[in-house]
Amino acid sequence: MPDFVQLWIYLSATPLFGLTATLVVYLAAQAAYKRSGYASWANPVLLSVLTLACTLLATGVSYPTYFAGAQFIHFLLGPAVVALGWPLWLRRAELRQRWGRLLVAALAGGGVASASALALGWLLGLPHEVILSLAPKSVTAPVAMGIAEQIGGIPALAAVFAAMTGLIGALGAKYLFALLRIPDDADGWAAKGFALGTAAHGIGAASAMQANADAGAYAGLALGLQVVLASLLLPLAFRVF
Amino acid sequence: MNGLHGLAWLLVFQSVGELLARGLHLPLPGPVIGMILLMGGLRWRVVREPVAICAGFLLSHLSLLFVPVGVGVMTHLSLVSQYGLRMLAVLVLSTLAGLGVTALTLYGLRERPGAATSATSAGSGQPPKDGAPDA
Numbered sequence: 001m002p003d004f005v006q007l008w009i010y011l012s013a014t015p016l017f018g019l020t021a022t023l024v025v026y027l028a029a030q031a032a033y034k035r036s037g038y039a040s041w042a043n044p045v046l047l048s049v050l051t052l053a054c055t056l057l058a059t060g061v062s063y064p065t066y067f068a069g070a071q072f073i074h075f076l077l078g079p080a081v082v083a084l085g086w087p088l089w090l091r092r093a094e095l096r097q098r099w100g101r102l103l104v105a106a107l108a109g110g111g112v113a114s115a116s117a118l119a120l121g122w123l124l125g126l127p128h129e130v131i132l133s134l135a136p137k138s139v140t141a142p143v144a145m146g147i148a149e150q151i152g153g154i155p156a157l158a159a160v161f162a163a164m165t166g167l168i169g170a171l172g173a174k175y176l177f178a179l180l181r182i183p184d185d186a187d188g189w190a191a192k193g194f195a196l197g198t199a200a201h202g203i204g205a206a207s208a209m210q211a212n213a214d215a216g217a218y219a220g221l222a223l224g225l226q227v228v229l230a231s232l233l234l235p236l237a238f239r240v241f
Numbered sequence: 242m243n244g245l246h247g248l249a250w251l252l253v254f255q256s257v258g259e260l261l262a263r264g265l266h267l268p269l270p271g272p273v274i275g276m277i278l279l280m281g282g283l284r285w286r287v288v289r290e291p292v293a294i295c296a297g298f299l300l301s302h303l304s305l306l307f308v309p310v311g312v313g314v315m316t317h318l319s320l321v322s323q324y325g326l327r328m329l330a331v332l333v334l335s336t337l338a339g340l341g342v343t344a345l346t347l348y349g350l351r352e353r354p355g356a357a358t359s360a361t362s363a364g365s366g367q368p369p370k371d372g373a374p375d376a
Contacts, residue, residue: 073305
């Protein structure tokens, strides 16, 4: 028995643990998501985060120890942001043709998401640095962290807010779009996908791809656009105000 | 093997982006500059073919990449227990507002079939008319 404890102590301290646990838990969560018939409450990111956080808390493994392994997955967010150029490039004809309305929608949606988060956070009396960490929440996590750092927020908190925003978007979008009566035709799917990519970045885009291929493509486009707009405009807005 | 080439290209573009961002004090993060450069580089087949494979793979597993940061919630449990409900309220309301405004704006600006030319779908088909400026 003590051998087992020794073994666990050894294994849980190596990077192998965090990496293996993240992959295995995520694959299991994805299988559960499929089994549930893609129910939005069974979102694989939500399931994985909850399972891993509970496991770490229960076993007493610290987050930095876990992250020593999980960072290999986290690192791929950088190349993934670069890879967003691919869906943008694929849709370059549409981008050229509709750039006006896409830009208006991206600015309006991203602006409203940020401004309403700041206003609500201020109204509800959240601490200053928490409010600042809310500003880049609709941008994909690695970029959100960079922006938060620039404007005086807490990068780690910004990443968590971004991840939660993605989840909320992925969970709630279906009901919101039904409520707003956006139809399931080509224009409707484009609008829905673009909205998910704008307001709920990668996690929203993943759920858009699940729903409809066109929606997924527009989500990828919106995600890339939002990354550029937010990293240009947010620090500028905070310098001005 | 091609997937590996693709990853190498993505990393090269990211590194160049990082160098430019730091060297020229650009207001954009390195990976974002890398993304913009990649869009220019994709016109060449040596870049396009391997990147297509790797980008497809990375982007189809995009949600996995958020798990490590997401687990970081556990390090902010004190903030969460103190402000959790309020933070959740802010996140839910602002996300729904952003989603709704984006979707309604884009849907409202769509090409209407009744207007001047017969507009085809926003999907794969290409409308015959050049994109008119927005109303």
